[in-house]
Amino acid sequence: MRTKLFLTLCFIGVMLSCNKDRLPNDEANNNNDEPSNFHENFGDAITRTFIGNVIDINGNPIENVIISIGNDDVLTDDHGVFILEDAQVNKRFAYVKAEKDGYIHGSRALVPTSGTNKVSIMLLEETVAGSTTSGTSETIAIANGASVSLEGDYIKEDGTPYSGSLDVIIHHLDPTDKAVSLQMPGMLYAENEDNEERMLQTLGMLAVELRGSGGEDLNLAEGSSAEIKIPVDASLLSIAPSSIPLWFFDEAKGYWIEEGEATLVGNNYIGTVEHFSFWNCDIPAEAINLCVTVMNENETAFANTKVTITSATFGTRSGFTNELGEVCGLVPSGETLEINVYDFAICGSNIIYTSAIGPFNSDDSLTVIVEESSNIINETVTGTFTDCDQNPVTNGYVVITYGDQQFFDMLTEGVFEINMLRCSTADSFSIEAIDHDNLQTTGEINYTFSTPETSLGNLISCNDITEFIQFNIDGDTGENVLIATNIRATFGESDNTNSGSSNGLNISGQGEAGTNDCFYLFGNLTDAPHTGTYDNLDYQVQDDTGINIGECIGISQTNNNIIYNVTALGDVDEYIDINFSGDYEDYNGNTHTISGVIHVLRDSLD
Secondary structure (H helix, E strand, O other), X not given: OOOOEEOOOXXXXXXXXXXXXXXXXXXXXXXXXXXXXXXXXXXXXXXXXXXXEEEOOOOOEOOOOEEEEOOEEEEOOOOOEEEEEEEEEEOOEEEEEEEOOOEOOEEEEEOOOOOOEEEEEEOOEOOEEXXXXXXXXXXXXXXXXXXXXXXXXXXXXXXXXXXXXXXXXXXXXXXXXXXXXXXXXXXXXXXXXXXXXXXXXXXXXXXXXXXXXOOOEEEEOOOOOEEEEEXXXXXXXXXXXXXXXXXXXXXXXXXXXXXXXXXXXXXXXXXXXXXXXXXXXXXXXXXXXXXXXXXXXXXXXXXXXXXXXXXXXXXXXXXXXXXXXXXXEEEEOOOOEEEEEEOOHHHOOOEEEEEEEOOOOOXXXXXXXXXXXXXXXXXXXXXXXXXXXXXXXXXXXXXXXEOOEEEEEEOEOOEEEEEEEEEXXXXXXXXXXXXXXXXXXXXXXXXXXXXXXXXXXXXXXXXXXXXXXXXXEOHHHOXXXXXXXXXXXXXXXXXXXXXXXXXXXXXXXXXXXXXXXXXXXXXXXXXXXXXXXXXXXXXXXOOOOEEEOHHXXXXXXXXXXXXXXXXXXXXXXXXXXXXXXXXXXXXXXXXXXXXXXXXXXXXXXX
């Protein structure tokens, strides 16, 4: 199971959500039955493409989650990933819902960009905090002091009275918890009592769900109420007002609605509610939509780059750019803000750009230019992706892992191109390509960046192929070779090296019957861990280290400038990963280029 952190496009001020119990008659108990023109704030209807992933609280993917955007539905795959193209949303508002039995409903609201919109949703399990019986007053609390006090009168979804035992599910979300951005409902966007749009700063949230003995959803009976207690973290008490508006998340609409208020008693907000939902204690503010594009001096946009916007009043919100280098979301209006751009966690999450921006009084956009430095390197990763028959995969995606962070990017007719920033201290990454239609994958393949562009060649997803050797000679006008049969890979033999070293690497492969394709690699590697960058092995030089692939391909020793990156050298029955590229002369003195990928299982020496 994956336990790495999945990071995708997390728009500024836009978070994931866990929804309330469904209310009787859809939107009953809203207590705001007057017609609302609030939806006019969303702008015109448009279509956009979405890719996202759904994970549990341990970061593991959840498959077969129902994802809904408008009238379109799709299931997550076994990687927890979904793709929805041409989904109908609004220019300033898109609403993504996620549902699976055993979990509180999840959702995400966002301001869509013109590129691919990336979404991450963390589902919370339906954990029972306690049980009670209709007709009985009861207070149910969880370990941190969050609680709900019930009067004992309940109804079913159809509005009829419920009698009997019931379970109470409680989840408290603490704004100081890093995971809250993956768990909170919708985005921090709301309709106040005057029908005006507001952004919110949360001081704490509480979700309460009721389940009858038959598993049916319940809610409070008409005329009944409940007291909720929401703890406030000590670090937030200095900004916590003595009374604060209460907001509930409307699952049908996808945003928060103001209803009532709570009073600060000690370090808890206490309020009374007449229906159960995800309830939120928030300070409201007027907001505008801001879009930020991150690029370098050559106007190359950078994907998967973290951006934060900090308000002295409302704190910090963060997001990751899409493939166009763009991230959008709500920020406070009329206030000078601070923008920061960061490198990756593996690099130390250092600030690589900072500036004061604003104030903004209407929707706006800006471009951030990240200047070159010795510590920040611009990278482009390109490749193609085909199925077993080498047809381009048109419905699929690639997952890039850099350190402990993972990013998803879609394909365009089997082609991918990813621009990103990396740090000088970490030059390796891995990639996995998934064919959505055929439910097949390449498996995770390790690489080293070949700055400034890393061409991965053609990746193949095929259940019949567990290992392969693939290379291209002379680019688009040259020859592509794929060898997926008769492969043998060993490490530790001294054969074919002149040193007698135990670090000898031998990989060979023969194409299918009827072809003349063959491949033979031998090398003498450095001591453990053996990974790293190697040049051509000159087997006439005693104790030289390097790699040579000339035997089958006709590569001479003269002007041999091929560089090999050994990114993984596993134990027996684990993968050896090598990528290589460069130019060389053949035995007739003609110059060629070559690039390739080796993804093979290590065999025993027996």
